[in-house]
Amino acid sequence: MSTVATPFLIVERRGPVVIARMNRPETRNALTDPAHMQEFVDLCAGLRRDREAKVLVLTGNGSAFCAGGNVKDMQSRGGIFAGSPYEVRDSYRDTIQRIPLALYELDLPVIAAVNGPAIGAGLDLACMCDIRLAADKAIFAESFVKVGIVPGDGGAWLLPRVIGLPKASLMAFTGDTIDAAKALDWGLVAQVVPAATLETEALALAERIAANPAHALRLTKRLLREGQHMRLDSLLELSAAYQALAHHTDDHLESVNAFLEKRPARFTGR
Numbered sequence: 225m226s227t228v229a230t231p232f233l234i235v236e237r238r239g240p241v242v243i244a245r246m247n248r249p250e251t252r253n254a255l256t257d258p259a260h261m262q263e264f265v266d267l268c269a270g271l272r273r274d275r276e277a278k279v280l281v282l283t284g285n286g287s288a289f290c291a292g293g294n295v296k297d298m299q300s301r302g303g304i305f306a307g308s309p310y311e312v313r314d315s316y317r318d319t320i321q322r323i324p325l326a327l328y329e330l331d332l333p334v335i336a337a338v339n340g341p342a343i344g345a346g347l348d349l350a351c352m353c354d355i356r357l358a359a360d361k362a363i364f365a366e367s368f369v370k371v372g373i374v375p376g377d378g379g380a381w382l383l384p385r386v387i388g389l390p391k392a393s394l395m396a397f398t399g400d401t402i403d404a405a406k407a408l409d410w411g412l413v414a415q416v417v418p419a420a421t422l423e424t425e426a427l428a429l430a431e432r433i434a435a436n437p438a439h440a441l442r443l444t445k446r447l448l449r450e451g452q453h454m455r456l457d458s459l460l461e462l463s464a465a466y467q468a469l470a471h472h473t474d475d476h477l478e479s480v481n482a483f484l485e486k487r488p489a490r491f492t493g494r
Contacts, residue, residue: 232260240278240434249286256294256303258319268326278434283337292344324378327352331442337426338362348379351386358404359419370399437475437491
């Protein structure tokens with residue numbers, strides 16, 4: 225009798241808020257299986273087309289957020305680490321490197337609820353998100369150098385943009401672990417909360433974000449992303465075009481009317 229593999233991502237919908245939980249607690253949600261990585265790509269593709277979705281919350285089941293790559297596979301040179309150098313290169317490009325391209329470029333705001341260790345690729349995964357909340361027991365490490373490899377999934381691009389190049393260099397060159405308090409001090413996370421209330425806090429933040437018009441959220445997310453590599457004059461041109469689109473939506477007019485009439489807005493997504 226055939227069996228169906230349990231999904232790596234358990235996806236739940238609460239109105240406009242989508243929650244995705246990494247669900248391999250026995251491996252501390254390590255990222256090794258290409259099928260699991262494809263789930264991230266498929267999720268992002270679906271959310272891009274889902275006009276009712278406004279926010280994605282990403283977290284992990286079990287004690288860890290994500291422990292990075294599977295070190296046992298590294299030892300045996302199995303999984304995505306199998307084959308010649310050329311095959312390993314293509315494995316990275318065809319599997320784990322598709323996650324930052326999909327998740328970082330998703331138009332929806334993404335909140336990482338870091339419930340436990342975020343190590344190596346797990347830290348980089350958190351950095352692909354727009355906002356990070358951490359449980360007080362969470363720890364973080366850009367630990368690739370500790371196992372004799374380099375950040376292979378975009379961490380050398382992502383981490384400096386979150387905490388600055390000097391601190392990112394310190395983390396990447398030492399591979400040292402930092403706790404949640406230091407992560408907050410360094411700006412790696414926006415808030416540290418008790419582990420028992422992490423999901424409640426993350427969902428409350430998601431609902432505050434989702435209270436706003438969907439088109440404005442998606443366009444704002446895109447401007448923030450484009451602003452990281454555009455000149456100011458180019459970004460202003462893009463902003464003017466996006467603003468013209470936003471001004472001609474029903475939800476913009478509803479926002480203005482609700483503000484002037486001192487009542488809650490009722491958005492339709494149009």
